[in-house]
Amino acid sequence: MERSRKVLLIAMIIFVGSFFLPAIWLSHATPSTLEGYWCAYVTIASPWTHDGLRDLSSGPVQYVAILLSGWINPLFLITMVLCQREKTRKFGRTLRTVVLFLLPACWVVFRLEHVYPFVGYFVWTGAMLVALFSNSISARRDKQEQVASAGSAAG
Numbered sequence: 001m002e003r004s005r006k007v008l009l010i011a012m013i014i015f016v017g018s019f020f021l022p023a024i025w026l027s028h029a030t031p032s033t034l035e036g037y038w039c040a041y042v043t044i045a046s047p048w049t050h051d052g053l054r055d056l057s058s059g060p061v062q063y064v065a066i067l068l069s070g071w072i073n074p075l076f077l078i079t080m081v082l083c084q085r086e087k088t089r090k091f092g093r094t095l096r097t098v099v100l101f102l103l104p105a106c107w108v109v110f111r112l113e114h115v116y117p118f119v120g121y122f123v124w125t126g127a128m129l130v131a132l133f134s135n136s137i138s139a140r141r142d143k144q145e146q147v148a149s150a151g152s153a154a155g
Contacts, residue, residue, distance in 0.1 A: 021120030
């Protein structure tokens with residue numbers, strides 16, 4: 001298995017595992033943390049509920065931030081599939097940029113909901129970044145190794 005595939009596989013395993021880690025810390029509630037799977041579910045489902053749609057008029061920024069946060073995971077998975085296929089790789093790279101631009105929506109939600117990111121959020125974000133750029137990371141490392149081996153062969 002080539003290096004970029006190994007990096008991608010490890011990143012995806014960590015991505016999935018991050019959903020079972022505490023993702024947010026609620027300083028004002030008990031229990032004080034909530035797992036990533038709960039956050040993912042709430043952000044994808046709540047904008048479409050009756051209460052969520054009602055919040056659109058009272059807090060449009062909060063509504064849009066939650067809506068965009070909810071789309072990160074499905075769009076990330078779609079992007080990863082598209083990046084692996086030769087025919088759709090270019091479109092996948094475009095979606096990769098969209099995923100990156102959606103990440104700050106989480107920060108808006110944290111601020112408006114008065115919660116703080118916790119370990120699961122950072123693991124989740126890191127795993128997505130590594131997965132999204134696994135080909136670039138591996139290609140750069142391979143190039144560094146080639147330069148190093150060429151230098152040692154010349155000396």
